Amino acid sequence: MDEFAFIAGHLSRLAGREGLGLKDDAAVWKPPEGLDAVISMDTLVEGVHFPQGKFDAQIAQKLIAVNISDIIAKGADPLGYFMSLSLPEKIHLDALKEFCSGLEIAQSEYDIKLWGGDTTRTNGPTTLSVTMIGTVPKGEAVLRSGAKIGDFVCVTGNIGGSYLGLKTLLKQIDTNKYPTRYWVDRYHVPQPAFALRAGFRTFANATIDVSDGLLADAEHLARASNVCIDLNLPAIPLSAASTAWVLAQQDQQGARLALATGGDDYQVVMCVSEAQVPSLKKQAARSKVKLTVIGKVVTGAGLICRGRLGETLRVPKPGYKHF
Amino acid sequence: MDEFAFIAGHLSRLAGREGLGLKDDAAVWKPPEGLDAVISMDTLVEGVHFPQGKFDAQIAQKLIAVNISDIIAKGADPLGYFMSLSLPEKIHLDALKEFCSGLEIAQSEYDIKLWGGDTTRTNGPTTLSVTMIGTVPKGEAVLRSGAKIGDFVCVTGNIGGSYLGLKTLLKQIDTNKYPTRYWVDRYHVPQPAFALRAGFRTFANATIDVSDGLLADAEHLARASNVCIDLNLPAIPLSAASTAWVLAQQDQQGARLALATGGDDYQVVMCVSEAQVPSLKKQAARSKVKLTVIGKVVTGAGLICRGRLGETLRVPKPGYKHF
Numbered sequence: 056m057d058e059f060a061f062i063a064g065h066l067s068r069l070a071g072r073e074g075l076g077l078k079d080d081a082a083v084w085k086p087p088e089g090l091d092a093v094i095s096m097d098t099l100v101e102g103v104h105f106p107q108g109k110f111d112a113q114i115a116q117k118l119i120a121v122n123i124s125d126i127i128a129k130g131a132d133p134l135g136y137f138m139s140l141s142l143p144e145k146i147h148l149d150a151l152k153e154f155c156s157g158l159e160i161a162q163s164e165y166d167i168k169l170w171g172g173d174t175t176r177t178n179g180p181t182t183l184s185v186t187m188i189g190t191v192p193k194g195e196a197v198l199r200s201g202a203k204i205g206d207f208v209c210v211t212g213n214i215g216g217s218y219l220g221l222k223t224l225l226k227q228i229d230t231n232k233y234p235t236r237y238w239v240d241r242y243h244v245p246q247p248a249f250a251l252r253a254g255f256r257t258f259a260n261a262t263i264d265v266s267d268g269l270l271a272d273a274e275h276l277a278r279a280s281n282v283c284i285d286l287n288l289p290a291i292p293l294s295a296a297s298t299a300w301v302l303a304q305q306d307q308q309g310a311r312l313a314l315a316t317g318g319d320d321y322q323v324v325m326c327v328s329e330a331q332v333p334s335l336k337k338q339a340a341r342s343k344v345k346l347t348v349i350g351k352v353v354t355g356a357g358l359i360c361r362g363r364l365g366e367t368l369r370v371p372k373p374g375y376k377h378f
Numbered sequence: 379m380d381e382f383a384f385i386a387g388h389l390s391r392l393a394g395r396e397g398l399g400l401k402d403d404a405a406v407w408k409p410p411e412g413l414d415a416v417i418s419m420d421t422l423v424e425g426v427h428f429p430q431g432k433f434d435a436q437i438a439q440k441l442i443a444v445n446i447s448d449i450i451a452k453g454a455d456p457l458g459y460f461m462s463l464s465l466p467e468k469i470h471l472d473a474l475k476e477f478c479s480g481l482e483i484a485q486s487e488y489d490i491k492l493w494g495g496d497t498t499r500t501n502g503p504t505t506l507s508v509t510m511i512g513t514v515p516k517g518e519a520v521l522r523s524g525a526k527i528g529d530f531v532c533v534t535g536n537i538g539g540s541y542l543g544l545k546t547l548l549k550q551i552d553t554n555k556y557p558t559r560y561w562v563d564r565y566h567v568p569q570p571a572f573a574l575r576a577g578f579r580t581f582a583n584a585t586i587d588v589s590d591g592l593l594a595d596a597e598h599l600a601r602a603s604n605v606c607i608d609l610n611l612p613a614i615p616l617s618a619a620s621t622a623w624v625l626a627q628q629d630q631q632g633a634r635l636a637l638a639t640g641g642d643d644y645q646v647v648m649c650v651s652e653a654q655v656p657s658l659k660k661q662a663a664r665s666k667v668k669l670t671v672i673g674k675v676v677t678g679a680g681l682i683c684r685g686r687l688g689e690t691l692r693v694p695k696p697g698y699k700h701f
Binding site: 088126137182193200279 | 398401402403404405406407408409411413414415416417418419420421422423425426427447448449451452454460461462464493494495496498499500501502503505507509511514516519521522523585586587602
C-alpha cells in the first residue's frame with residue numbers, strides 16, 4: 056500500500072471540521088468572538104530530540120505535548136494543530152500506525168483535533184513539526200514579561216525526570232539501581248500541567264514553559280520582566296525516584312543543579328502575587344497538579360540560585376544535549 | 379558568532395507585533411471581528427524540493443511563496459507566518475544572511491510578518507516548514523468543493539515553466555538553445571497570483587492551488603465538487619519560451635501534456651459561472667494577472683483532457699520529482 060495514501064487515510068480520521076477533511080489547500084477557522092489566538096510551533100528531529108530509529112506512539116505524544124506546553128503556559132486552551140511529517144523511505148507502515156495511535160491518545164488527552172499539515176519525503180532523519188492554535192479570553196494571555204517585585208515563583212509538577220531519562224538512554228545510569236523506565240517515559244512523553252491552564256491565566260503575572268532547563272528558563276522570564284528571580288535550589292520539586300538518585304550522588308548539590316538545568320521538563324514556571332498564591336494552590340489541588348513555591352521575584356536582573364544555607368551558587372550553563 | 383544567536387537576531391527584525399519579539403513561548407493574535415482565519419502548512423526539504431546545497435534568498439522566497447499560494451487560492455489575505463528551520467552544522471552565516479534577506483523580500487512582496495517558529499539542529503538535509511495565517515471575510519473562503527455544472531474553468535499565469543526549470547537543473551535541456559535561466563527562476567521562486575486574491579473570493583465558486591500538476595489538481599477539484607472538468611489542452615497558457623520548447627519537440631502534444639502535469643506552478647485553477655467571467659477578467663487585467671479560460675465544468679466525474687481536434691487524451695500520471 057502506498058505510504059502517503061496510508062497516512063492520508065489515518066490522518067483524515069483525526070481531523071477536525073476546520074481541516075476540511077484534510078482535502079483542501081488550507082484550513083478554515085472561525086475564531087470565536089471575545090477570544091485571542093495563542094499560537095506556537097515546535098519541531099522534533101530524529102537523532103536530536105528523540106533517539107535514532109524510534110518512531111512510535113510515544114514520539115507522537117511528545118510532539119503534541121511539547122506544543123501543548125507552550126500553549127497552556129500562556130493560559131490558553133488548545134484547539135487544533137497542523138503537522139508536518141518529513142519521513143525517510145525506511146519507515147514501516149506499522150510504525151506509522153503506532154504513530155497515528157499516539158496522536159489519537161494525545162488528541163483525546165488535550166481535547167484537540169488535526170487541522171492540516173504536509174507530508175513529505177526526506178533523505179535524512181524523520182523531522183516532525185507542529186503548529187498549535189489555542190484561544191484565551193481577550194487580553195488574558197500570560198506573557199514572560201509581567202513579573203512584579205514581591206511575586207512568589209512557583210513551578211508545576213516535578214523537575215529533572217526527563218534529564219535522568221535522557222541519561223538512562225545515553226547509558227549513564229545503572230538501570231538495575233533506579234526505576235529508570237519511569238524517567239525514560241517522562242523524557243519520551245512529557246506531562247504538561249494541562250489541567251491548570253485556566254489557573255495560570257487567572258492568577259499568574261508571568262509564565263514560561265520549562266524546556267531549556269528550569270534555571271535557564273527562569274532567567275529568561277526574569278530578563279523579559281526586568282526583575283531578578285531568587286530561587287531556592289533545595290525547594291525545586293523532585294519525584295521520589297529523582298530524590299533517591301540525588302541522595303546517592305557524592306556531590307548532592309551538583310546533582311540538584313544538574314536536574315534544575317537539564318531541561319525538557321515541559322512544566323510551567325510562574326510568578327504570582329503573594330495574595331493570589333493560596334487561590335492558585337487551591338485550584339492546583341482541585342486540578343490534581345503539584346505546585347511548589349521555589350523562590351521570589353526581587354529587584355535586580357537575572358537569576359540568583361541559593362543552596363541549603365542560603366548561599367549563592369554558581370549556576371552552570373545548561374548543556375546542549377543530543378544522541 | 380553563535381549561529382542560533384545570529385538567526386535570532388536576524389529573525390527578530392522580521393517579526394510582527396503578534397510575535398512578541400520572538401521572545402515568548404507563543405504568539406498572540408487578536409483575530410479581527412467579521413473575518414475567518416485561513417491557515418496552511420507547507421514544508422520544503424533539501425534534496426527533495428530544492429537542490430542539495432542550495433540555501434539562499436531564493437529558497438526563502440520559495441518557502442514563503444508556496445504557502446502564499448495556498449492562502450490566496452482560498453481568497454484570503456495573508457497576515458503572518460511561523461517558520462521551522464532545521465539546519466545542518468555545515469550552513470554558513472553568509473548563507474543564513476542571504477536566506478533572511480529572501481524572507482525580507484517575500485515579506486514585503488506579500489505584506490506579511492514573522493510571528494514565531496523554531497530553530498533546531500539536524501543531522502540530515504535542511505528542512506524548512508512554514509505555517510501561514512490569513513483572513514477572509516466571514517464565510518467567503520473559496521473551497522475546492524463549490525464547482526457548478528456550466529462553470530468556466532480558468533487558470534492564472536503560465537503553466538509549465540517550473541517543470542522546465544527542474545528539467546534544466548537535472549541537465550535534460552540544452553541551456554544554449556533556450557532561456558533556461560527564466561525557467562529555473564520560476565522553479566526556485568514561484569510567482570503566485572497574489573494581486574487577484576480578492577477576485578477569487580468575489581467571483582469563483584471553487585479554487586485549487588496548482589502544485590501537483592495542472593491536470594492532477596483540476597481532477598482533485600472535480601472530485602471534491604462531484605463534477606467533471608473538461609479541459610482543452612492547447613488552451614493551457616504557456617510563456618513564449620515554453621511555447622518555443624513545445625514547438626521544437628517531436629511529440630508536441632506529449633510536450634504540452636508534460637507541462638500540464640509537471641507541477642510546482644503555484645498558480646490557481648478556478649471555476650467561475652459564465653456570467654461572472656467578464657468581471658473576473660476585468661479584475662485580472664486591473665491586477666495585471668494573466669487569466670485564461672481552459673475548459674468547462676460538465677456532469678460526470680473526474681477529468682477529461684482534449685487535444686487540438688477535440689479528441690479525448692489519455693492523461694499520464696504526474697511523476698514524483700526529486701534530485
